[in-house]
Structure formats: C-alpha cells, structure tokens
Amino acid sequence: MSDDVLKEEDIIIRNYRTSDYQATLEILQKLNKLYDIGFDEKQWRESSGLRQFKPNLKRITLIAELKSNGEVVSMGVIEAQKNTIGQYVGLLGNWATKDEFIGKGVGRLLADRAIQILQSWGCDSIRIDLPYKTDKKLLDVFAKTGFHPILIVLEKRF
C-alpha cells in the first residue's frame, strides 16, 4: 500500500453485512484498547451492525472496503434519534480506521457519506462522539468541516 491518499473510486462505502463481523470486531477491540470506549465483545453480535429499526431510532453501521481486495478498512455507526427536547439529532459514533489506513482520507470519505445520510433522514443537527482524550489536531480537522465542541459527556459505569 502506498502512502498516497485514497480516492473515492478506490473505496466502496456500504452498509454492514454479517460477514463483516470479524473485521468490525477487531477494529472495535483496538478502539477500546486505545480509548476505553466501554466495548464489550458479548454485546457486539453478528446482527449488531445491521441496519436497525426501532421506534424513534434509525441506525446504520457504515463500512469502508477497499475496491481492490474487499478488505474492510474503516467503520462507523450513525444513528438518528429524537432527544429529550424534541430535536432530531444525528450521531456519528464508534468511528475507527485500521492503523495502516489512518491519514489516507478513508475516515473523511466515510464521514461525508454519513453526513449525507443523516441529512437525508431530516436531522436537525449532527453530533460526533469522540474520546475524551482526543487530539486537538483532530478537533481542528472537524472544525474545518463545521463541527464545534459543545458538550462533554460524563459516564459512570456499573
């Protein structure tokens, strides 16, 4: 793999299939190791990434796959939900790219597609979940695309 940025035509962005289970499991395990996102293997089942329909919730796991060999290189979960004050909010979560493809623009292609989808669902706004220890550089990258920090989420685990 060269160090060049991957182009849109090199990548297929599609919905999760059950055959992606192993690849997504590995990506999420790595993400958990790095940022302790609270990932539990038992909770991520083969069907967990399928397009999900639930009252007041829509969820899709997007997969970026290399056109050349079908390798899953990046993933991200998008969902749209009415919040407690009645806003229909789109959320990008569990966004992760395989180490060797970081910096090649895959995440950006995936995020663009995710934003298109969330807009088509009629979301009032889009939020991105980022680890607390996120690099300032990454925040600056998001700021260029119109995303600004507004909330800090605190969590207590049981």
Place this chain on the structure above:
Amino acid sequence: MVVLSDIFNGSVDKNPNEELCVVYVLYFDEKKGQIPLLMYPDDRFRNNKRYMRPVNYHPVWFLESAELDHIDLEYKGYAFFGKKFATKSDRPKRRAGLEVETPETIVLIVSLPIELEIFGDGLIRKLTEELRSKFEDQFSKVIESEIANENVIKTPKVQERITIGKKIKVFMRELIDNTIKNYFANAIQKKTESPSFKTQKAISYFALRGFDSLVLNNLRGEDAFSNIQIFDPTKQAIEAISTTLPISINNINFISNSQEIEITVQNNTDKELKNIYITTTHVKEFFEKELMSLEVEFWFPQEELLFVSPIVPHIDEYLFTVNQRVDDGDYLKILTQRIDLKLINKI
C-alpha cells in the same frame, strides 16, 4: 382438527367443502348491527350464536375500512381473515342522520383451517376484487331484500324486493364458488426445490383431507368442489405462490435487560423492496394491540435488517408482520410470524 360443524352435537350434516373454507358476507345494519347476507358453502348456521361467535366478534368490525387491507383472527384452529369495505347505496336508512347515499358497510370474512392460512391473504383479496367488481351496485338491493324479509306482511312489492335480493345472492354464491375453486386449483405451483414450511403444511393438509383424489371424481363426471391436482406436474399455475418466501426471519432474540425482541429479517429477492411496513402486535382477547409500527422505505436485495420491538410485561406471544403498500394503496401481507418469548433465545 375441529371442523366448524363439529362444535355442534354431531347431529349436523357436514358439508365436505367446509373443511376447506367458509365465506361470510355480512353488512352493518344501522338498526340491528352485524347481519349476514350470505354464507358459503352452508347458510344454515347464520342464526347460530355459537357458530357465528368468531364472526360477530371479529376485530374487523372495529376498524375503519381504509386503515388496513384486512385483519386476521385465529380461533379454535381456524384463521378468520376479515375485510371491510364500503359500497354505494340508494336505500333509505332507518336511523336519523344517515342519508340515502350513505354507503353500505360490507364485511367479508373467510375462514380457513390454520394449516391453510397461507392462502388467506390471496383468497380474501381475490374474493373482494370479484365481489366488488361484479356486485358493487347491487349490495344495497340484497340488503333491502334482507330487511324486507323481516316484514310480517309481505305485500307484492315487498315480495318482489325479496326475490330480487335472492336472485343476486344466487349469482354472488356462484361467483364465490367459482373464485374459490379456481383459486385453490391454481394456488400451489409445483416446484422441484423444497417448498416453504407453510406450503408443505398446506400440501399435507390437502393430501390428508383427500382433496387431490377429487380429480378422479371429475373423470367420472361428478361435480367436485375443486380440481386441485397437487401432484400433477402438467398443471399450470395462474397465480403462483412462490415456494421461496420473499422475506424470511433469520434470527429472533429476546433481550432480557432491555425487555426487547430483536428480529433479523432478510430480503431473499434480487430486487429492492419499497414501501415496507413492519408491525409488532399482541392479541388481547379478540383485539390486536400494536406495539411497534415502522416504515422501511427501501430494502436492498439480500439485505438483512434488524428490527427491535418493545414487549409488554407478562405477555409472551407476539405477532410480527411485514406488509408492502401496493399501487392501489392497499397493503399486501408478505410475512407473518408468531413469536413466543418462551421459545426464543434469551440474551
């Protein structure tokens, strides 16, 4: 299996066709409530409260006609498919506030043994189409005749009205008879691959009841109810029931901590499905109570989707239904699955 006539004390003559299907055409009378106009194949039990119980208490009576294509009730081994529709009327009504033009409310109920419920959707749709296309303007005449029949004094005019209604009913009955015969005779398409479980069940039921042997009666020139030839490979299917379901359930889990059911469903076809409506209901006495209703705007070929439905505490049985809205605005049922929490995988 209990045949409808079995619920009486054994003295009732059994009509052999009763084992296949019973059709009830009823109307809603502004003065007296639900009144049967005709019952096929046997009209004798129309005043028998026990026999008519599932018909009179069918949930279809409580629905607005435009709400659903049809609604089903399962009762003592039979599935009762009910459809409500309105037809033109020029009959003076017997209740204040109703005009002569106020449409008549007609209810069509088809009962089938539970083994044959796979045919219910298609059959009730076909019967409704046929009855509406041929008798749309004549239902009010039949109703008038029914009302006139109650008169103690039957003047020549009243008698004429009764006769007109009776004649129309004869034609209606004939139409129902032909529609049912044609439908069942052509419904099962013989295919070499394994048919779905429901189709297998239906074929077994036909074979068990000996409907295929009626072909022999035809050869002898006897009048048979149907010309079903299940095992005849030369038989051409007009309305084919595909043996591979367009949609299938791949997995069902009960998530105990969030009290939800997860249902994984796959589009088995090679085309994108549109305008799909998903519902989860549970039955309380005679009424279906809706827990979840979702729209799936598009469903890619071979794609699996995950539906997560809430449940009701202390209720174990649910009905998961997939409908598709067709061009005329009606809903076509493409999958129904009963879910028993006691029998599914708990997570």
